[in-house]
Amino acid sequence: MCLRSLGFVLIVFPGVLLGEISAQRCDAPKLLHGYFIPRQETYSDKAIITYSCDNGYKPVVDSWWATSTCDRGKWSHEPQCIDESACFPPTIPNGKYPENSNGWYEDGSTLRITCDGGFEHQNQFTTTTCGNGKWSSAPVCERSVSACSAPPKISHAVIIHGYQEVFAAGSEVQYECEDGYTAHTEKSVCIQGNWTPVPTCSKLTV
The missing domain is CATH 2.10.70.10 (Complement Module, domain 1)
Structure with a gap:
């Protein structure tokens, strides 16, 4: 009984391995x-x-x-x-555009650029067009004067928000104090380049 089982295992395993190897090959x-x-x-x-x-x-x-x-x-x-007149995706710092599933764009394609939060178009140009394998002058997304840098560090607190370097005006972040501390104000809002109000964490008294 044991020998028959062992023989069965020895026959099946090579077949399985051969099938796995074949599945990994490329045509x-x-x-x-x-x-x-x-x-x-x-x-x-x-x-x-x-x-x-x-x-x-x-x-x-x-x-x-x-x-x-x-x-x-x-x-x-x-x-x-x-076609050599097609264009590869442009690089737009702090901006985004509709991605083509092909990974490239046909000659004559026009992309509308949207700036990330906290950034705005440097001028009136918001589109770029593919022509003979190259993009026309691409829009520039520069930091908005009303944007804020990363929120200020507060002792004994963390921010409930993923890290980012620039926040658009009106962005809101929430602080959470560590155990044993409490905050009178937990939220801070980006207003004209500044965070206000700035929370503080005070030690709880018994």
């Missing part, structure tokens, strides 16, 4: 307008391919050639060649 990518090396039908986990694109096209990453790694049955990024 060769279907790369239009480009070529890659080494060329194989399948690739083992962690295998790396290098690819480049035909004239008039470019990789979906910001370089004329790119690499992609087989990671548990999927490529770290799907090798793709896009």
Whole structure:
């Protein structure tokens, strides 16, 4: 009985391991307008391919050639060649815009930039347009004069709010005193660049 059970285990385990290894392999990518090396039908986990694109096209990453790694049955990024007039996502400090699921934007695409809380547009420009692979002058988000820096540190207290360096006008934070202390005012509001009122934590008296 014991020998039969042992034999059964020895037969099943290799099959399971073989199935797991197969599931982690990657099929060769279907790369239009480009070529890659080494060329194989399948690739083992962690295998790396290098690819480049035909004239008039470019990789979906910001370089004329790119690499992609087989990671548990999927490529770290799907090798793709896009029109060289397309644009990669712009970098807008302290600003955000609608993200394209493709990871790139077609020529002629226009993005409306929204500044983060505590920041405002430096001028009237709020959009940027992709043209021939480059973005037009992007809007600049600068700190608002009415914004506040991080709330002041209060002895024997913590702030019930995730850390951030800049707060928009009207932002509100709540302090909580440690055990044995109490606050007369628990909340502070950002008003014209200043936090007011500033709470204090006083020791409880028996």
